[in-house]
Amino acid sequence: MDAIVLGYGLCGNALRKPDELLADAQVPVFIPMDQDHPVDYFVGLNIGGRECYYQEQCRVAGTFFMIPGWTRHWKELFEKEYGKFDVESARRLFRMSNYERALLIPNPVLSEEEMRHNIEEFNRLFGFRTEVRQGNLDLLLNTWKTAREFLMKSKEA
Numbered sequence: 001m002d003a004i005v006l007g008y009g010l011c012g013n014a015l016r017k018p019d020e021l022l023a024d025a026q027v028p029v030f031i032p033m034d035q036d037h038p039v040d041y042f043v044g045l046n047i048g049g050r051e052c053y054y055q056e057q058c059r060v061a062g063t064f065f066m067i068p069g070w071t072r073h074w075k076e077l078f079e080k081e082y083g084k085f086d087v088e089s090a091r092r093l094f095r096m097s098n099y100e101r102a103l104l105i106p107n108p109v110l111s112e113e114e115m116r117h118n119i120e121e122f123n124r125l126f127g128f129r130t131e132v133r134q135g136n137l138d139l140l141l142n143t144w145k146t147a148r149e150f151l152m153k154s155k156e157a
Helices: 042-047 048-057 069-083 087-096 113-117 119-128 138-156
Strands: 063-066 101-104 127-131
Touching: 042 048, 042 138, 048 063, 048 069, 063 069, 069 087, 069 113, 101 113, 113 119
Parallel strands: 063 101, 101 127
Antiparallel strands: none
């Protein structure tokens, strides 16, 4: 027996109905859950769920959330999303949107020290301050555990 474990959230509702989207997979699909509903967004997955994510958005609306992968690949991700990286256009966008901080969400994947180093240029270019909120992988680990238990029971049956 096989299964699919998704390591991210609904991503703007792209995965609103994962069972329908992945029906052809013909194996169970496990998506990280935040209490009784799928995790909304990859930041929520890394920060501890919907409520933690919402708290930080309310605390500082102009927050650019930095999980480990974003700190390592922010420039490439901008270029992939928007074409050639144009600092001035990005600055205008951030100013218009009132962004002011980069919130690091370190977890066991990458240390806070390395994440800070990775975004020095980002913060210098855009004038952001750095703040930190410790992340965790509990929601992802719970999903892995649920899938593993399902597979173990299926194997016994």
